[in-house]
Amino acid sequence: MSWENSVRRVVPYTPGEQPKEAGIIKLNTNENPYPPAPGVQKILDDFQISDMRLYPDPEASMLIQAIAENYQVKPEQVFVGVGSDDVISMAFLTFFNSAKPILFPDVTYSFYDVWADVYHIPYQRIKLTDDFRINPEDYKIPNGGIIFPNPNAPTGVLESLELIEEILQANSDSVVMIDEAYIDFGGISCLPLLEKYENLLIIQTYSKSRSMAGMRIGFAIGNPKLIKYLNDVKFSINSYTMNRVTLLCGAETLKDSAYFENCTGKII
Ligand SMILES: *Cc1c(COP(=O)(O)O)cnc(C)c1O
Numbered sequence: 001m002s003w004e005n006s007v008r009r010v011v012p013y014t015p016g017e018q019p020k021e022a023g024i025i026k027l028n029t030n031e032n033p034y035p036p037a038p039g040v041q042k043i044l045d046d047f048q049i050s051d052m053r054l055y056p057d058p059e060a061s062m063l064i065q066a067i068a069e070n071y072q073v074k075p076e077q078v079f080v081g082v083g084s085d086d087v088i089s090m091a092f093l094t095f096f097n098s099a100k101p102i103l104f105p106d107v108t109y110s111f112y113d114v115w116a117d118v119y120h121i122p123y124q125r126i127k128l129t130d131d132f133r134i135n136p137e138d139y140k141i142p143n144g145g146i147i148f149p150n151p152n153a154p155t156g157v158l159e160s161l162e163l164i165e166e167i168l169q170a171n172s173d174s175v176v177m178i179d180e181a182y183i184d185f186g187g188i189s190c191l192p193l194l195e196k197y198e199n200l201l202i203i204q205t206y207s208k209s210r211s212m213a214g215m216r217i218g219f220a221i222g223n224p225k226l227i228k229y230l231n232d233v234k235f236s237i238n239s240y241t242m243n244r245v246t247l248l249c250g251a252e253t254l255k256d257s258a259y260f261e262n263c264t265g266k267i268i
Pocket of ligand 1: 082083084085086109149153179181204205206207213217218
């Protein structure tokens, strides 16, 4: 038993099942039923395998540039990762570094407590109200950070920018992360709050609304200081998280906003 005493033990997150047999209509992981934008196919057709010899751009510049343009922010405000799971994991490691507990709702994305456990971050689950809403008063207690999805998952309940702003105002000593995995299906992104709150980190993903769960692209938008701290941690673990094909496809799909709006519209 000796060496096992110093093993980092954790009960892992269980990802949604990906059935091996064909002919199943899958609803369990909220994948998009429509294919990615048609321009992505052309990128794959044109990709030269000899380019695989070389490492990708460690700064993921072309993808970051494309995201910055799309959301009208500066490239220094964008961080990318291997799905938003990678982005959120990096953000936990970077920003949730206090002895005080981080706060998240009791009914929410079931990965948050797993990251907290694996990084030894103390946490407190805050009860949703009886109608599954967040009560901002509950988030005005000492804490080492806050995270929740908006709309929340799996409840689907959307909270207002006023509520998010109230939580930000009460927590200028913590980083507040808003996981906007489903924001493209309804609701207003809290991007406009970035100007006022340097402790706000917004996380989005290509997996749901952009039909690219299999490519693994997620990103965070925030104050350049937050992004710099995130990059310091990322470059201390793995410089090349985004491969060459992913960078090309991720930048390409943002060009076709008509296709994107049509698909999200049909799903809504
Ligand atoms: C799907 C989902 C994610 C993770 O998505 P990635 O595929 O890793 O980008 C994060 N948060 C919520 C709430 C989700 O539903």
